[in-house]
Amino acid sequence: MTKPAYKRVLLKLSGEALMGDDAYGINRATIERMVADVAEVAKLGVELAIVIGGGNIFRGVAPGAQGMDRATADYMGMLATVMNSLALADAMRQVGITARVMSAISIEQVVEPYVRPKALQYLEEDKIVIFAAGTGNPFFTTDTAAALRGSEIGAEIVLKATKVDGVYSADPNKDPTATRYSHITFDEAITKHLQVMDATAFALCRDQKLPIKVFSIIKPGALKRVILGEDEGTLVHV
Numbered sequence: 001m002t003k004p005a006y007k008r009v010l011l012k013l014s015g016e017a018l019m020g021d022d023a024y025g026i027n028r029a030t031i032e033r034m035v036a037d038v039a040e041v042a043k044l045g046v047e048l049a050i051v052i053g054g055g056n057i058f059r060g061v062a063p064g065a066q067g068m069d070r071a072t073a074d075y076m077g078m079l080a081t082v083m084n085s086l087a088l089a090d091a092m093r094q095v096g097i098t099a100r101v102m103s104a105i106s107i108e109q110v111v112e113p114y115v116r117p118k119a120l121q122y123l124e125e126d127k128i129v130i131f132a133a134g135t136g137n138p139f140f141t142t143d144t145a146a147a148l149r150g151s152e153i154g155a156e157i158v159l160k161a162t163k164v165d166g167v168y169s170a171d172p173n174k175d176p177t178a179t180r181y182s183h184i185t186f187d188e189a190i191t192k193h194l195q196v197m198d199a200t201a202f203a204l205c206r207d208q209k210l211p212i213k214v215f216s217i218i219k220p221g222a223l224k225r226v227i228l229g230e231d232e233g234t235l236v237h238v
């Protein structure tokens, strides 16, 4: 059997990618394809914790939140990630994968709260843990939540599965001349203001010496290639 390059990873799934070709929300075929990708790597024996974004539903800084109190808008964004987490766990259940959703915001009738030792126990039991509601604090993002939870659970790497296939010299969706890095240091990414992740997430991972791999969740087989340590996406390192 092919051997994974990591024992435990924190996978950050793009909320925005969940829309597929729709304008908003969760596209059924897209979530099923994401779950199929996750199922394939779970079979390899790697312990998986997941943070999912909320950009397909609400972001505190989106035009739809203009004029709103920023903290209130951010709490709405965090609730959006709870919805995505529940949808993801349910889609996993439908294909026989056991997942546990843990929320950073207390919402106990819906999901259990985040308790670190419990999360570690689930991972050791080979359950997939989905961390919902980001960090639980406004003014942050789910990328920072991925860096934070990844550090807390002792993940070997944060895998940012997004709509682009790596870190570019500029946003490739805006600048067609942008070129992709195969690897880049945290300091370079921060100094060059590369916006594929926020600077807080980069800085936390740098300080914790937790590498990040940025790759496409849309490209078939990319997640498995990353897990097997093959050349895919961009590695951000110390």
Ligand SMILES: Nc1ncnc2c1ncn2[C@@H]1O[C@H](COP(=O)(O)OP(=O)(O)OP(=O)(O)O)[C@@H](O)[C@H]1O
Residues within 6 Å of the ligand: 013, 014, 015, 016, 017, 052, 053, 054, 055, 056, 142, 161, 162, 163, 164, 166, 167, 168, 169, 170, 171, 172, 173, 194, 195, 196, 197
């Ligand atoms: N230098 C860059 N290299 C690559 N992508 C970049 C860069 N600068 C900006 N981007 C943009 O960053 C986006 C990915 O980050 P973003 O946080 O917006 O999305 P996500 O994490 O996929 O979604 P969500 O926040 O909903 O989970 C890409 O789709 C790309 O358009």
Ligand SMILES: O=c1ccn([C@@H]2O[C@H](COP(=O)(O)O)[C@@H](O)[C@H]2O)c(=O)[nH]1
Residues within 6 Å of the ligand: 015, 052, 053, 054, 055, 058, 059, 060, 061, 073, 074, 075, 076, 077, 078, 079, 080, 081, 133, 134, 135, 136, 137, 138, 139, 140, 141, 142, 143, 144, 145
């Ligand atoms: O720790 C966090 C995480 C998220 N938010 C808010 O949620 C939305 C959605 O998250 P994305 O990372 O953009 O997908 C985000 O825009 C924030 O408004 C938060 O406040 N704190």
